[in-house]
Amino acid sequence: MRLAGWGFRYASRLAWAARDVDLHLEPGERVLLTGPSGAGKSTLLHVLAGLLGPDEGEQTGVVTVDGVAPRQARFRSGIVFQDPDAQLVMTRAGDDVAFGLENAGVPRELIWPAVDAALAQVGFPYGPDRPTGALSGGQKQRLVLAGALAPRPGLLLLDEPTAQLDPAGSALVREAVARAVAGRDTTLVVVDHDAGSWLPLVDRVVELRADGGTVEHGAGWAPAPLRMPVRSPRAAGELLLTAEDAGFTHRGTDLPALLPSDVAVPAGRTLAVTGPNGAGKSTLALLLAGLRGPTTGQITAGRRLTAGLRRAERPPHRWPADELVRRIGTVFQHPEHQFLTGRVRDELALGPLRSGSGDDDARRRAEELMERLGLAALADANPFTLSGGQQRRLSVATALATRPAVLVLDEPTFGQDRHTWAELVALLAEQQDADRALVLVTHDAAVVAALADDTLALRPASEPVPA
């Protein structure tokens, strides 16, 4: 695989997604691509997989895979993306692995041996008849990897393959990749936000720079340590929210999404909720946020929260929405789910307006937040067009706009690079100093270390089948 003076610009953009990239890989080499978000790492992988061509944008320089253009070498490369649910096609595991082989026109009698080999190669623990819907995220991603490996590609491209997985799932995927490339007959290019974990597996680390060009890092390179915020732990203040035996079971299912749990949320403290996928972390966040009512037990709000409510005896999930946003703010995992207007400025003013602030008041609050969070230059931009880091900051800002006493955040650091991570964590640390209570649902051990005063580790209702 060879790139010389390569650059790419999407047809719809003015700026180059990547430029002046020189990279030469020998067969069997393993490379980790790093660089800030927006440096074109993902674009590079798309081009190598033959997914971006002249129709999608303008290209400079030379890019070849096995000496030919990537589009011609389509079946010689396999690519894995971050969301397993957007990659599985079939309803059964074996059928899904066979999908790529069918597309390549491989005769039927050769397909099934190749499927079995690929499943064994990634250490898939179930048979080919396993329904794909019933797998955990880590196992789904293993299956996606098996599907990419089945046609025996010479080049394996991984684009953030563990971004959506919990630590156990990520380890499963890395282990499967290690097995797959052990024979040195597959060249590997990995892009991942968690660069450190891939270091034992790769031979080279190449950084794509934001302003173009590449830097080859020598042996012994390690990602820069995360910038941790300075915090002074505070004594627990007044109790704001209490969960007693609060559990949740979806209608029509027997298995609880959340086992009955006890939680106390005092002012001025940060609680981190951790645990594997399926333990009910997000469900607990919804209960504490007053968005769902528990099916067992109860959630009670302290006096500071219920003050001024017309019917203070009601639990948070029965509060009117405009009263709720002034008391408990929620930030969802995917910021786009929460955006309601076409401008950043309006987005920030919306909460205060809905909860009875006057027009001037709401505008002033919006300006103040944009200034503080570095969004002022984007005041008139559409929230959907912001970068991932900007969207995340905006979604936190919208929750802060109504000055809630409790802030509930679901995976706030998801998809952030080191720079936006540090910004966000600093912002959250400030909130706690404002005597707010924070509830963080997260897989990210670094954010727990940086912010949490207390930790609640949830366990799934039924232990997942051993991997």
Add this chain to the structure above:
Amino acid sequence: MTAPLSLGPVRPVPLSAINPVAQLAAIGLLLPVLLVSGDLLTPLVVLAAELCLIPAAGLTRPRVLFARTWPLLLGAAGVAWVNVLFGDADAGGWPSALALAVRVLALALPGVLLVASTDPVRLADALTLHWRVSTRFAYGALAALRLVPLLAAEWQTIRLARRARGLEPGRNPVAHVRLFAGTAFALLVAAIRRGTRLASAMDGRGFDSGIPRSNARGSTLRRRDAVFVAGAAAVAVLAVGSSVAMGTWSAVFS
């Protein structure tokens, strides 16, 4: 965040042994008979034959059967009711309304049987192998179908996210409609994003690359499939024949 929903493979039932294209062919034979007949006896004979297949489609538990057919029953009852209320009294009143309801049932029940007994993957295999339906269409639709349950979960999340922003319709019907429209738009955006990602993942696996696609599972037509289609033809002949013999036959378009 939401209920575990998933589109799984369909559990095999006795009727699954019949190739999906044979089932479709059988439906194709009965369809014109039902559309043309205007009496009660013809659709009744067809419906009786279809009812015999319900156990073979695995719909043995009354609760399961009801869950699958209630919209259909409601529809048939509605059609009959409207006909009695607004139909011309000379046109037959109750008997003709009843015939119409039976026709609706006989037309729709095969669809219920097909869905209950047919794995979507096998259907796509059979359509592409026997009827030369384009693989791009059949497997593209299959992949899209997998996203439907995910979108149902996403709908719930978007609704909750809106409440978290202070948006709730309360008792105002106009606000209800606006909130629904807003949620639907957000869902559409999410669906397009996910669909685009799925399309590029399929592209990355060489889907629709111009090479003739092979099929890992295959789809065989056996004797029993021919017997099944012949059976459907016999039911069609029997239905029309008995109606003519009884002197009740009347074509809709005469």
